[in-house]
Amino acid sequence: MPTITTVDGTEIFYKDWGTGQPIVFSHGWPLSADDWDTQMLFFLQHGYRVIAHDRRGHGRSSQTSDGHDMDHYADDLAELTEHLDLHDAVHVGHSTGGGEVAHYIGRHGEARVAKAVLISAVPPIMVQTEANPGGLPRSVFDGLQAQLAANRSEFYRALPSGPFYGFNRDGVEPSEAIIQNWWRQGMMGGAKAHYDGIVAFSQTDFTDDLKKITVPVLVMHGEDDQIVPYADAGPLSAKLVQNGTLKSYPGFPHGMPTTQADTINADLLAFLKS
Numbered sequence: 001m002p003t004i005t006t007v008d009g010t011e012i013f014y015k016d017w018g019t020g021q022p023i024v025f026s027h028g029w030p031l032s033a034d035d036w037d038t039q040m041l042f043f044l045q046h047g048y049r050v051i052a053h054d055r056r057g058h059g060r061s062s063q064t065s066d067g068h069d070m071d072h073y074a075d076d077l078a079e080l081t082e083h084l085d086l087h088d089a090v091h092v093g094h095s096t097g098g099g100e101v102a103h104y105i106g107r108h109g110e111a112r113v114a115k116a117v118l119i120s121a122v123p124p125i126m127v128q129t130e131a132n133p134g135g136l137p138r139s140v141f142d143g144l145q146a147q148l149a150a151n152r153s154e155f156y157r158a159l160p161s162g163p164f165y166g167f168n169r170d171g172v173e174p175s176e177a178i179i180q181n182w183w184r185q186g187m188m189g190g191a192k193a194h195y196d197g198i199v200a201f202s203q204t205d206f207t208d209d210l211k212k213i214t215v216p217v218l219v220m221h222g223e224d225d226q227i228v229p230y231a232d233a234g235p236l237s238a239k240l241v242q243n244g245t246l247k248s249y250p251g252f253p254h255g256m257p258t259t260q261a262d263t264i265n266a267d268l269l270a271f272l273k274s
Helices: 033-045 070-083 096-108 138-150 152-161 176-188 191-203 207-212 234-240 261-273
Strands: 003-005 011-017 022-026 049-053 089-094 113-119 217-222 244-249
Touching: 003 070, 011 033, 011 070, 022 033, 022 070, 022 096, 033 049, 033 089, 033 176, 033 261, 049 070, 070 096, 089 096, 096 113, 096 191, 096 207, 113 261, 138 152, 138 191, 152 176, 207 234, 217 234, 217 261, 234 244, 244 261
Parallel strands: 022 049, 022 089, 089 113, 113 217, 217 244
Antiparallel strands: 003 011, 011 049
């Protein structure tokens, strides 16, 4: 398996297919690079080089006991882009991966970056604070940690069966294959990484990172996102970056890159070609 070893000894697994302009995909919590399979095959067929890694503690990467924070996530991504010597790269992040992309650019600059895409992403900040009154109460995230600690397998079955893909909505037919694939990816990773990751994705404030980004940014967010509520995320991020475009999707869920892949892929391709 292709891996890099980071400065702190963590092995990061990655996929690297094709040639052409590189697109680097950063996955959501608690998944893996496999969550991008549909996008990677689509863009490979359109002449792009596609790259996706398993975040530390996720998928096939090392199950380290620490380092499960946005600084390490961003630094791991920077080490990967440097190892592969990527230039003119488009960085696409879903959910927590969107935070990783924003923090990577804010922390490491834009020298290797052409564009960025934030899909159903956690920035600017998820948790409710005095400065972010529209955020979710901290008790919501404490509850996620409690469910993970009590029975991770059961929790990882319930989340994709319900709000993640909107399968709890009237008239939406659940896909057993999608649910099982979510569970499979989640259970590949480490419980400690996922437990700590809840704090990382919910409490990190990406406002300053977003303000530093000058490359074109496409912000894609479903208006029926039950995981990262639309109003406190997508529109705010699009305003904070210097060259942002917001594309909203009425009725689309958090996991729209999977359930609405045809629409998302077409819009991504149009942005890359713009």
